Amino acid sequence: MKGWMGKSKVIFLLGSLALILAGCGKENLSALRPKGYGADSSMNLIILSIIIMTFVFIVVMLVYVVVLSRFRKKKGQEDYIPRQVEGNKTLETIWTVIPIILVIILAVPTVVATFDLANETGSEDGLNIEVTGNQYWWHFNYEGQEIQTSQDMYIPVGEEVHLNMVSSDVIHSFWVPSLSGKMDANPENENNMYIEAHEEGVYWGKCAELCGPSHSLMDFKVIAVSPEEFDQWVDDMQSVDPDEEPEDSVAQDGKAAFEENSCMGCHAIGSSPAQVGPNLTAFGDRSQIAGILEPTKENLVDWIMDPESIKPGNKMTGNYPDLSEEEADSIAEYLMQLQPSEVTPESAGD
Amino acid sequence: MSIAATQKRGFGAVLWDYLTTVDHKKIGILYLIGGGFFFLIGGLEALFVRIQLLVPENDFISAGFYNEMFTMHGTTMIFLAVMPLLIGLMNYIMPLQIGARDVAFPFLNSLGLWLFIFGGVLLNCSWFLGGAPDSGWTAYAPLSLQSPGHGIDFYVMGLQLSGAGTLIGGINFLVTVVTMRAPGMTYMRMPLFTWATFITSVLILFAFPALTVNLFLLMFDRMFGSAFFDVALGGNTVIWQHLFWLFGHPEVYILILPAFGLFSDVFSTFSKKRLFGYTAMVFATVLIAFLGFMVWAHHMFTVGLGPVANSIFAIATMAIAVPTGIKIFNWLATMWGGSITINSSMLWALGFIPTFTIGGMTGVMLASAVADYQYHDTYFVVAHFHYVMVGGTVFGIMSALHYWWPKMFGRILHEGMGKITFWTFFIGFHLTFFVQHFLGLMGMPRRYWVFLEEQGLDTGNLVSSIGAFLMSIGVIVFLINIFYTIKSKKAPADPWDGRSLEWSIPSPPPHYNFKQEPLVRGLDPLWIEKMEGKGKMTAAEPLDDIHMPNSTIVPFIMSVGFFIAGFGFIYQVDHSAWLSAVYVGMAIALGAMAFRSLKDDHGHHITKEELEREAD
Numbered sequence: 032m033k034g035w036m037g038k039s040k041v042i043f044l045l046g047s048l049a050l051i052l053a054g055c056g057k058e059n060l061s062a063l064r065p066k067g068y069g070a071d072s073s074m075n076l077i078i079l080s081i082i083i084m085t086f087v088f089i090v091v092m093l094v095y096v097v098v099l100s101r102f103r104k105k106k107g108q109e110d111y112i113p114r115q116v117e118g119n120k121t122l123e124t125i126w127t128v129i130p131i132i133l134v135i136i137l138a139v140p141t142v143v144a145t146f147d148l149a150n151e152t153g154s155e156d157g158l159n160i161e162v163t164g165n166q167y168w169w170h171f172n173y174e175g176q177e178i179q180t181s182q183d184m185y186i187p188v189g190e191e192v193h194l195n196m197v198s199s200d201v202i203h204s205f206w207v208p209s210l211s212g213k214m215d216a217n218p219e220n221e222n223n224m225y226i227e228a229h230e231e232g233v234y235w236g237k238c239a240e241l242c243g244p245s246h247s248l249m250d251f252k253v254i255a256v257s258p259e260e261f262d263q264w265v266d267d268m269q270s271v272d273p274d275e276e277p278e279d280s281v282a283q284d285g286k287a288a289f290e291e292n293s294c295m296g297c298h299a300i301g302s303s304p305a306q307v308g309p310n311l312t313a314f315g316d317r318s319q320i321a322g323i324l325e326p327t328k329e330n331l332v333d334w335i336m337d338p339e340s341i342k343p344g345n346k347m348t349g350n351y352p353d354l355s356e357e358e359a360d361s362i363a364e365y366l367m368q369l370q371p372s373e374v375t376p377e378s379a380g381d
Numbered sequence: 382m383s384i385a386a387t388q389k390r391g392f393g394a395v396l397w398d399y400l401t402t403v404d405h406k407k408i409g410i411l412y413l414i415g416g417g418f419f420f421l422i423g424g425l426e427a428l429f430v431r432i433q434l435l436v437p438e439n440d441f442i443s444a445g446f447y448n449e450m451f452t453m454h455g456t457t458m459i460f461l462a463v464m465p466l467l468i469g470l471m472n473y474i475m476p477l478q479i480g481a482r483d484v485a486f487p488f489l490n491s492l493g494l495w496l497f498i499f500g501g502v503l504l505n506c507s508w509f510l511g512g513a514p515d516s517g518w519t520a521y522a523p524l525s526l527q528s529p530g531h532g533i534d535f536y537v538m539g540l541q542l543s544g545a546g547t548l549i550g551g552i553n554f555l556v557t558v559v560t561m562r563a564p565g566m567t568y569m570r571m572p573l574f575t576w577a578t579f580i581t582s583v584l585i586l587f588a589f590p591a592l593t594v595n596l597f598l599l600m601f602d603r604m605f606g607s608a609f610f611d612v613a614l615g616g617n618t619v620i621w622q623h624l625f626w627l628f629g630h631p632e633v634y635i636l637i638l639p640a641f642g643l644f645s646d647v648f649s650t651f652s653k654k655r656l657f658g659y660t661a662m663v664f665a666t667v668l669i670a671f672l673g674f675m676v677w678a679h680h681m682f683t684v685g686l687g688p689v690a691n692s693i694f695a696i697a698t699m700a701i702a703v704p705t706g707i708k709i710f711n712w713l714a715t716m717w718g719g720s721i722t723i724n725s726s727m728l729w730a731l732g733f734i735p736t737f738t739i740g741g742m743t744g745v746m747l748a749s750a751v752a753d754y755q756y757h758d759t760y761f762v763v764a765h766f767h768y769v770m771v772g773g774t775v776f777g778i779m780s781a782l783h784y785w786w787p788k789m790f791g792r793i794l795h796e797g798m799g800k801i802t803f804w805t806f807f808i809g810f811h812l813t814f815f816v817q818h819f820l821g822l823m824g825m826p827r828r829y830w831v832f833l834e835e836q837g838l839d840t841g842n843l844v845s846s847i848g849a850f851l852m853s854i855g856v857i858v859f860l861i862n863i864f865y866t867i868k869s870k871k872a873p874a875d876p877w878d879g880r881s882l883e884w885s886i887p888s889p890p891p892h893y894n895f896k897q898e899p900l901v902r903g904l905d906p907l908w909i910e911k912m913e914g915k916g917k918m919t920a921a922e923p924l925d926d927i928h929m930p931n932s933t934i935v936p937f938i939m940s941v942g943f944f945i946a947g948f949g950f951i952y953q954v955d956h957s958a959w960l961s962a963v964y965v966g967m968a969i970a971l972g973a974m975a976f977r978s979l980k981d982d983h984g985h986h987i988t989k990e991e992l993e994r995e996a997d
Contacts, residue, residue, distance in 0.1 A: 056823025057837035076752040084742035118658040149688035212754020222685035244444035247829035
């Protein structure tokens, strides 16, 4: 009996803990579970403002409850005329001055944090990534490193990574809630922000500015790995030879089909900066296909055969000749074998 | 002409009467009918959105259709539902509250109404003509530039028309308040609803031109090959956002200030007390309106304006909390020590206090720029503005409808159904929107067609959708209430023991409102007379002939002309033959203007004898 009780207690404890944590959203997606410098900064202000505002709400509700319980019209007092009070200078001064003080308490740290997050020093020697928003995917160009990736952005843990953002078409907004707040990618000018991850992990990113039918499908990942793994990843990515023949014959056919159907017109493998479509260098290592599908070959075949059914309004639909199921299969095989690095999302614990 | 005379006439005659009317009360009712109709459409669109988001990866509607749904939901609710409902109330009530017989420009009043109606119809025609606008109610460039089809063109032309109507209405209210107050009705004796109407009209006067200009820029870019927002040709897309929010932020105060004014009247009436801190309330309204213009860039914290701009706009935004706080506490103080009657109208006002306090709190939270980097464009924002727009404005409209229904239609809405409406709507509302704060912080951006499985967003969205259905039930009960009330007993002139001038005349009022202009001796003029045992207003003038404007169909025809020209502008892109529609439409509109300008219309007089006859 005692053992059973003990067990139920543990289950209850774990259960309630799970409920509470579930209340904070999915790990590595929720802004309520900050794991980066910018997200910490936002979280501190969120907590401060919630404390102040809860105080205000409680005061308002206390008065409200008292008013409603004490001053309802009572039976037998239908003709009662309350005293017609004009106002009260003292009271009105109090509820003017106190909110001003509360606002100042919130305003000062807000301004400090605003300037802190806009701090751009260190971008000279640090890691700079040019981020380009596209309908409906993200391009990452590691400046000075000759590395181009799409959808998955690798960063070293504990370092400030500077992001320089633009858009190639409409306005997008780069948002990785657990690492930092968002920043718009505009077509006309470059926006800057920096992110810093405290711990390894695969962080979910989303586009936050309406950008067309597939706006809600424009997911991407930021993969934070240890600095050593990151250096290795850089080496691996830099030594990719885009012309290397795959080993098995299906993948070889796939490479041929990939070239014949002019996929290279939009995509690129290696450090070529082509940006009409995503760079596919490390496609086989990606945590997801098209940002949203499980990384299986079947899903990739579906995507190649009919991208419109998966991401409406994307720019791949109709831009290459019809493929047979067999061709799509071989291309998928080829792409899934593009795994240039030992460092993958699994390295970051995904 | 009394209501009995109206009932004897046939449907055609009534229709003609309403098409040609320049009576501010009938125009007010038409605004309410138009706004109410669009409110139902906007609500239906919201239901489509919530059904799509009932479960993860739902495919109830397609991505493109979904974008049209929420775009039209937002556009409809802001421009075609909530604002017209408020303008309808202002139109009906404000002249009564200042003791006027009509508005300053009855012809313009009618023109404003028909421009709004035809603008709204034009916009909604897009559903049947190839697709509605799909770039959000904010229509950010360049997404709105590259949007295929004519959806955005309908947005541009529809809003331009109805926006012109609103601007005309605003100017009319301003002049009415300045010039047509009854003897003794000084500015500092005006009821808060009238004050709110006045300040709101100032906001309309300054905010709408920004929208007009912006819509013209977009129109030229889309229809005539200019490049204001085309980056490749040296344009700038952020300009759209600045101009849009320069209009769009004051717009939310255009929506909330009338509700503030209305609640001030309702709290004092049903507490049987004069408004606490009247002067402070007036100045708080003015201050909120002024600050409302200074804070537009808080919608743009993540655009990349830099820390200086972000800090300035953050602090300016937080400052709005101070006058708003003054208002909340003054309302509480108004009730304090009072004798509070809780009926349907007061329930909405009481429900407003906690709801709007939450909305205001999240507003201050959003003002904190760095925290906003997380909230921006997520469901947190969706939750916030619904707490303000529904919890403030829609609650206000519902309170106002229950409050003024007897004045407007001579019948009192059913109390039981009123309470059912309130509680289902109130509970549904909080179910729908409270969880959305958390959804946003848990990583759900707004305007998402689907949310993916296993991202922790399922439960919140399900709860939210259930709440939306509850709200619909509330609205349906309210509709039943309206139809039920048609046959209920007649309302007296002053059913709530009211304080302001509208309660001193019969329900519904005769079309000349006041047989004799009342003499106003202070704030809450009717209350003063009742306290001194008179019970009715003292006349400020002898009984004499009343001059009233004539009915006219010209505003309607002018609006039809613009409506036709709108189609021409939209379709001339496809084929230049459509330019003929532009010419025809503009010819009709300009012809109507010429007719109006060249033909003298001196109005008519209601003779003293007629007035004496009707009094019996």
